[in-house]
Amino acid sequence: MIPYWLSEAHEPPPAVALDGPPDVVVVGAGVTGCAAALRLAHAGMRVRLCDAREVAGGASGRNGGFALRGAPAPFDVTAASVGEESARAIWAWSERAIDRIEELAGDAFRRVGSLRLAVDEEERDELRSEYDALVGAGFAAEWLDDLAPPLAGRFTAAIRHVPDGVLQPARWVRRLARLAAEAGVEIREHARVTSLDELEGATVVVCSDGYPSGLLGPIEGLIIPTRGQVIATEPIPERLFQVPHYGRHGFDYWHQAEDGRVVAGGFRDVSLFSEFTADEHTTDVVQDALSSFVNGLVGRELRVDYRWAGIFGLVMDFLPVVGAVPGLDRVWVAGGYSGHGNVLGLACGELVARAVAGEDDPLLPLFDPGRLLGAGA
Numbered sequence: 001m002i003p004y005w006l007s008e009a010h011e012p013p014p015a016v017a018l019d020g021p022p023d024v025v026v027v028g029a030g031v032t033g034c035a036a037a038l039r040l041a042h043a044g045m046r047v048r049l050c051d052a053r054e055v056a057g058g059a060s061g062r063n064g065g066f067a068l069r070g071a072p073a074p075f076d077v078t079a080a081s082v083g084e085e086s087a088r089a090i091w092a093w094s095e096r097a098i099d100r101i102e103e104l105a106g107d108a109f110r111r112v113g114s115l116r117l118a119v120d121e122e123e124r125d126e127l128r129s130e131y132d133a134l135v136g137a138g139f140a141a142e143w144l145d146d147l148a149p150p151l152a153g154r155f156t157a158a159i160r161h162v163p164d165g166v167l168q169p170a171r172w173v174r175r176l177a178r179l180a181a182e183a184g185v186e187i188r189e190h191a192r193v194t195s196l197d198e199l200e201g202a203t204v205v206v207c208s209d210g211y212p213s214g215l216l217g218p219i220e221g222l223i224i225p226t227r228g229q230v231i232a233t234e235p236i237p238e239r240l241f242q243v244p245h246y247g248r249h250g251f252d253y254w255h256q257a258e259d260g261r262v263v264a265g266g267f268r269d270v271s272l273f274s275e276f277t278a279d280e281h282t283t284d285v286v287q288d289a290l291s292s293f294v295n296g297l298v299g300r301e302l303r304v305d306y307r308w309a310g311i312f313g314l315v316m317d318f319l320p321v322v323g324a325v326p327g328l329d330r331v332w333v334a335g336g337y338s339g340h341g342n343v344l345g346l347a348c349g350e351l352v353a354r355a356v357a358g359e360d361d362p363l364l365p366l367f368d369p370g371r372l373l374g375a376g377a
């Protein structure tokens with residue numbers, strides 16, 4: 001079934017023909033590839049952006065729509081693994097990326113904050129530890145003990161992450177693609193790149209996150225394809241979930257779209273191992289868990305109008321993978337956001353483009369693709 005976000009009517013991006021062979025071919029027209037292509041075009045390069053499907057046809061048009069700051073693991077956990085200074089740098093950089101989304105996305109983005117919820121005392125302690133660390137490091141966050149219905153009684157506490165927001169992700173990425181085309185990027189949809197040899201000697205930037213591209217040589221498969229499933233219900237009149245809500249370590253996430261539909265995703269943990277796949281089908285066990293959860297929250301049975309799945313790329317250390325691919329000449333990668341790629345995709349697309357253009361950045365060693373092979377950090 002077509003994901004709810006992708007079902008929205010849209011104009012294709014303007015057709016552009018390059019006046020010579022491309023300097024750079026970007027593979028994957030999701031948020032990362034569109035951001036990278038736009039940045040490379042602004043740097044004066046001739047850029048071709050190819051996707052096996054259409055713009056936003058991958059996870060970028062199939063996700064929950066949450067635009068969250070930071071890395072996939074909470075701030076305190078990330079600080080414990082990479083150090084406080086690096087964690088602060090990642091959080092500040094991601095907040096700047098949300099500012100950029102707000103600048104570029106128009107009505108595809110609403111800056112409403114987000115709620116990370118605790119289902120039990122153990123998770124409450126984890127939230128408290130993240131909250132204390134965030135506030136101690138100077139980041140905006142609010143602690144909520146008293147939750148209103150329908151959250152009261154189900155969740156014990158929450159953090160409001162003030163700078164976050166919510167996207168109509170397909171509308172956002174289609175807009176980004178249009179900006180890229182207007183900056184001179186040639187976009188080729190339904191054009192799978194099957195081999196590096198066909199790319200006329202251009203520099204290549206692979207932005208396929210969890211979708212196996214076949215182009216990543218020694219690190220192919222090390223960004224692990226992982227399936228996420230989502231439902232969108234019939235529209236309901238009451239506004240219960242204006243902001244993105246997520247709990248159980250991100251295994252449940254939901255909010256209401258502009259038209260009142262409840263969009264809910266997650267529940268991978270009801271069938272964890274079968275969700276390590278690049279197969280984009282939905283399954284009854286996860287879909288049933290999603291609709292029972294939403295019915296329980298809302299207090300009545302809702303019709304499900306849309307069901308879909310998408311693939312994201314999981315990396316075991318929960319840091320993105322950005323940089324030159326080890327062992328390959330002029331091949332770069334940006335991806336591996338572990339289900340947290342709406343903001344990181346924009347930031348990492350821009351980061352990889354700057355790296356291709358020869359700019360250094362203190363975050364690049366942290367995100368070094370070589371670490372997937374046991375080299376690097």
Ligand SMILES: Cc1cc2nc3c(=O)[nH]c(=O)nc-3n(C[C@H](O)[C@H](O)[C@H](O)COP(=O)(O)OP(=O)(O)OC[C@H]3O[C@@H](n4cnc5c(N)ncnc54)[C@H](O)[C@@H]3O)c2cc1C
Nearest residue numbers: 028030031032052058059060063064066193228310341342
């Ligand atoms: C169900 C689900 C829910 C999610 N929810 C959230 C959320 O709420 N918030 C959040 O921040 N993140 C979320 N994510 C993660 C987020 O959607 C992704 O990390 C992000 O969209 C990745 O963007 P991308 O541009 O890197 O890759 P994608 O958008 O996945 O695009 C990759 C593209 O590469 C193309 N491709 C692959 N190989 C080739 C090839 N050889 N030639 C040509 N094209 C190729 C594919 O066709 C695809 O279109 C979710 C992911 C899923 C699946």
